[in-house]
Amino acid sequence: MTSATRPPHAPADHPNVARGKTGILIANLGTPDDHSYWPMRRYLNEFLSDKRVIDYPWWKWQPILQLIILTKRPFSSGKAYESIWDKQRNESPLMTITRNQTRKIEAEMKDRFGDQVMVDFCMRYGNPATRAKLREMVAAGCERVLFFPLYPQYAGATTATANDQFFRALMDEKWQPAARTVPAYFEHPAYIEALAASIERAYAGAQKRPELLVVSYHGMPKRYLMEGDPYHCQCQKTTRLLQERLGWKSTELTTTFQSQFGPEDWLRPYTVEEVARLAREEGKKSIAVVAPAFSSDCIETLEEINEEIRESFEHAGGEHFTYIPCLNDDDAHIAALSEIIAENLGGWVV
Known part of the structure; x- marks a missing residue:
């Protein structure tokens, strides 16, 4: 911490000031x-x-x-x-x-x-x-x-x-x-690289390779998008850049939105509903979920994704659910x- 001193040429009673x-x-x-x-x-x-x-x-x-x-x-x-x-x-x-x-x-x-x-x-x-x-x-x-x-x-x-x-x-x-x-x-190369590397590590360590990666972002009312908020577009671009960096087909990952609140229509598809649909209607038995909008694991990831959304998938017939942690304090x-x-x-x- 810079020590506070009296500025040069200031009178003797001038308060000390820390600067620089x-x-x-x-x-x-x-x-x-x-x-x-x-x-x-x-x-x-x-x-x-x-x-x-x-x-x-x-x-x-x-x-x-x-x-x-x-x-x-x-x-x-x-x-x-x-x-x-x-x-x-x-x-x-x-x-x-x-x-x-x-x-x-x-x-x-x-x-x-x-x-x-x-x-x-x-x-x-x-x-x-x-x-x-x-x-x-x-x-x-x-x-x-x-x-x-x-x-x-x-x-x-x-x-x-x-x-x-x-x-x-x-x-x-x-x-x-x-x-x-x-x-x-959202499109910074170093961020995309760190995100992709975390997914590659999770897939390499998975007992069964996930059939689909669910890229889940925090939701917001659809009305905000229509009023000019760029969030939805930036989420979609993050997913696209992530797909390109991983070298995957578009069918290997999907974008969803979580944490809806209140009576309005929010950005869709809702993660909690989509993972159940994937298991029930498409027969997906193994999925992974990553949350690129969160820089740190928190209530929306540790409790909502890893408990509520996991439960939704498993109750619909899913068998293997992999939650990929946020980047947190990972070196990359x-x-x-x-x-x-x-x-x-x-x-x-x-």
């Missing part, structure tokens, strides 16, 4: 502090009150959220979190993985740029909060901050809301650092993220 660093602030979705009712309710309230996530009018949505959803959902969501909770560390896997990713990226950045950079992470919802982490960076002398939402594909409900929170945090600073945000990296993933960061630091550090 470039901050790299990595952002992930977030996690509750605990899986019990009140921490879950606070987390879900922050998440589901975000207009980027649920864009219904406040007067219409908030009574439903506060009086109905938040009286029941903290129990069911808390039970799901409890099934994957790291009781030894008393935190969710997302927190553990994001911290490990950050430490490895920090080591890479220090090797490249030395003490010029400061690396940390924040969460869009819950802790550590974006505002608090930006404040720490500014206090440590970061005159420039690169903000990196860990979402390969852009969506208003993920990348944009993380950026929104970062911009709101900048509004609190008397002396704002220069700021950049990292764009979506860290190298890809570090390359993306270095590209976006151009002109700021040497």
Whole structure:
């Protein structure tokens, strides 16, 4: 950390100022502090009150959220979190993985740029909060901050809301650092290579080679696509680039969407329904599922895919279900993220 000193030629009573660093602030979705009712309710309230996530009018949505959803959902969501909770560390896997990713990226950045950079992470919802982490960076002398939402594909409900929170945090600073945000990296060669390599390893280690790879992305209302959100198109391109890199036929993989919520029509096909259809109607006995939209394993992968979606496939007659973990802190993933960061630091550090 840069030590604070009095600027040259400043009067004796001028406050000390730390200067000279470039901050790299990595952002992930977030996690509750605990899986019990009140921490879950606070987390879900922050998440589901975000207009980027649920864009219904406040007067219409908030009574439903506060009086109905938040009286029941903290129990069911808390039970799901409890099934994957790291009781030894008393935190969710997302927190553990994001911290490990950050430490490895920090080591890479220090090797490249030395003490010029400061690396940390924040969460869009819950802790550590974006505002608090930006404040720490500014206090440590970061005159420039690169903000990196860990979402390969852009969506208003993920990348944009993380950026929104970062911009709101900048509004609190008397002396704002220069700021950049990292764009979506859904087609970056290093990301595609890391993803493909993880699939090849999983297939090589499978007891029975899967007949089909289900490439499952987090869903969103179809209306968002029609209103201009590029997420669906970027997901499709990731799948296509992945297929090309693997050298597979188009019949060897399929794109689906998971985690639908509420009464609207979401992007289809729904993963939980499609895996059952594959087993029941196409006679698929062995499939693998990978989730390229998630940079870290979390509730949507460890509980939803590896429990709920697996169960849907097996109940429909499927026999072999392989879940391919997210890239997490795999060395190839860290190298890809570090390359993306270095590209976006151009002109700021040497």
